[in-house]
Amino acid sequence: MDICIIGSGLSGLSAAYALLKKSDKFNITILEKKDVIGGCLSSSRAGRGYIEDFYHHCFSGDTELFELSKELGIYDSLEWLSGSTGYYVNGKIYPLTTPVEILKYPHLSLIDKFRLGKFVLGAKKYDAAEYEDVGAVEFAIEKCGKSAYKSFFEPLLRGKFGDAKDKVSAAWLISRVAIRSDRKAGGERLGYFRDGYNSLIESLAAKLKERGCAINTDTPVTALKYNGETKKWSVNGVEYDAVISTIDPRKLTEIGGPKIIDGEIHFQGAACMSIGLKREVTDGIYWVNMRDDAPYAAVIGHTNFVPRERYGEDIVYLASYFCKKPDGNLEERMLEDFLKRFNLGRDEINWYHLTIEESAGPIYTKGYRRLIPSAGREDLKGFYCAGMFSEEN
Numbered sequence: 444m445d446i447c448i449i450g451s452g453l454s455g456l457s458a459a460y461a462l463l464k465k466s467d468k469f470n471i472t473i474l475e476k477k478d479v480i481g482g483c484l485s486s487s488r489a490g491r492g493y494i495e496d497f498y499h500h501c502f503s504g505d506t507e508l509f510e511l512s513k514e515l516g517i518y519d520s521l522e523w524l525s526g527s528t529g530y531y532v533n534g535k536i537y538p539l540t541t542p543v544e545i546l547k548y549p550h551l552s553l554i555d556k557f558r559l560g561k562f563v564l565g566a567k568k569y570d571a572a573e574y575e576d577v578g579a580v581e582f583a584i585e586k587c588g589k590s591a592y593k594s595f596f597e598p599l600l601r602g603k604f605g606d607a608k609d610k611v612s613a614a615w616l617i618s619r620v621a622i623r624s625d626r627k628a629g630g631e632r633l634g635y636f637r638d639g640y641n642s643l644i645e646s647l648a649a650k651l652k653e654r655g656c657a658i659n660t661d662t663p664v665t666a667l668k669y670n671g672e673t674k675k676w677s678v679n680g681v682e683y684d685a686v687i688s689t690i691d692p693r694k695l696t697e698i699g700g701p702k703i704i705d706g707e708i709h710f711q712g713a714a715c716m717s718i719g720l721k722r723e724v725t726d727g728i729y730w731v732n733m734r735d736d737a738p739y740a741a742v743i744g745h746t747n748f749v750p751r752e753r754y755g756e757d758i759v760y761l762a763s764y765f766c767k768k769p770d771g772n773l774e775e776r777m778l779e780d781f782l783k784r785f786n787l788g789r790d791e792i793n794w795y796h797l798t799i800e801e802s803a804g805p806i807y808t809k810g811y812r813r814l815i816p817s818a819g820r821e822d823l824k825g826f827y828c829a830g831m832f833s834e835e836n
């Protein structure tokens with residue numbers, strides 16, 4: 444059986460892996476438009492190692508990832524590290540990891556801190572599905588009060604979703620807070636592969652190649668259609684018995700694929716600048732959210748999470764999300780702002796690069812679950828979908 448998988452991100456690679464585990468009779472070809480594999484999990488060389496183009500870590504509940512990494516033989520390289528957090532307000536970084544730091548934080552009243560703490564600690568008790576049609580904004584205000592919302596949640600939601608924040612579902616907020624409440628005294632407990640996520644992508648790709656799967660980079664799928672006579676799917680003119688799409692459903696229809704979503708799904712883009720530095724800038728903190736206005740929503744001190752010695756330099760990410768594609772000056776605007784804000788000279792920067800992905804993830808709007816398509820459909824024989832927007836999300 445000939446199968447074509449569109450996209451070599453984690454979904455495409457793991458779909459191929461799952462199929463080849465079931466049978467070696469599947470003849471699989473993965474087509475990838477970029478010149479590298481991995482999609483949002485691609486990496487670049489940095490110092491002595493590799494660094495993800497978009498920051499990554501995993502959570503204790505990512506059981507499928509753990510299973511996969513066991514099968515690939517890299518589970519033992521998964522390390523559990525502490526991710527400390529802070530907030531950048533009025534030109535100053537406030538650490539917000541330990542209870543004492545939170546108590547000392549001057550931009551929330553004691554009552555706001557109490558309500559916020561109660562909500563965070565109780566988040567796991569909510570059934571997120573029940574809050575599908577409630578807005579995240581109204582929910583946060585109801586649970587934590589207007590002033591805690593304004594000074595804590597609003598900057599986070601604005602940074603993550605921009606103007607789309609008012610459409611976001613409370614189900615997303617509840618799940619996100621619950622996922623992020625695995626904390627110890629030193630910070631959030633987060634997992635990271637010793638050799639980076641590059642080791643996951645590369646070992647997955649190696650296993651696939653070993654089993655005869657072709658991975659063709661620089662090969663965008665531009666024409667997809669069903670041939671009623673042969674009962675096969677034509678992908679760029681080549682016929683396959685089945686197709687698995689892992690791409691943004693809106694882009695799928697642009698290349699001739701079926702409309703797999705009833706309604707409108709919103710995707711957001713991400714722009715991440717990774718920077719190799721001669722010195723540390725976030726006061727030893729891993730994740731600093733920006734409450735001040737800046738062309739990025741967070742400064743992520745990667746080497747305050749993963750030991751600096753691995754790279755021989757400090758590495759930070761400037762992370763920003765967008766709904767409307769940013770203008771061509773984003774790189775310069777991000778860099779200029781960062782240098783000025785953190786009193787850095789250009790000579791203190793070893794290297795930098797900006798990665799932009801327009802379809803970085805679906806926006807979990809109110810009613811999102813009803814939009815999620817099933818993996819396969821009776822009326823679309825031989826057509827399947829997987830990916831960030833799919834059922835298993």
Ligand SMILES: Cc1cc2nc3c(=O)[nH]c(=O)nc-3n(C[C@H](O)[C@H](O)[C@H](O)COP(=O)(O)OP(=O)(O)OC[C@H]3O[C@@H](n4cnc5c(N)ncnc54)[C@H](O)[C@@H]3O)c2cc1C
Binds near residue numbers: 450454455477690831
């Ligand atoms: C900034 C950022 C940070 C993140 N951090 C985390 C984290 O810490 N922890 C976590 O668990 N998750 C994180 N994620 C999410 C995680 O990266 C994604 O869920 C996962 O990588 C999605 O994989 P995917 O294969 O579904 O999609 P993608 O990685 O988007 O893969 C889709 C692939 O399809 C290719 N493609 C698109 N169109 C075509 C075409 N026409 N023809 C051929 N190929 C095509 C794309 O180039 C891409 O390679 C993060 C995401 C972002 C953007």
